[in-house]
Amino acid sequence: xxxxxxxxxxxxxxxxVVVILDLLGGLPTGVVLIVGLFAAxxxxxxxxxxxxxxxxxxxxAR
Numbered sequence: 001x002x003x004x005x006x007x008x009x010x011x012x013x014x015x016x017v018v019v020i021l022d023l024l025g026g027l028p029t030g031v032v033l034i035v036g037l038f039a040a041x042x043x044x045x046x047x048x049x050x051x052x053x054x055x056x057x058x059x060x061a062r
Contacts, residue, residue, distance in 0.1 A: 008046055011039045 018035045021027045 007042060011042050015039045 015035060018027060018032055022029075022032045
């Protein structure tokens with residue numbers, strides 16, 4: 001569970017940096033799209049892992 005939180009924090013930080021640099025005009029649009037797509041896929045994967053852990057925990061609780 002800690003690994004997923006670390007990846008989520010790193011992803012949010014990276015996306016924040018890219019957005020700030022984009023607003024300042026420092027990055028091309030392609031880089032912003034690639035980082036955004038990577039972040040979306042990573043957060044979706046983390047969400048699926050967390051839901052799987054919750055489901056497994058509920059199964060063990062019975």
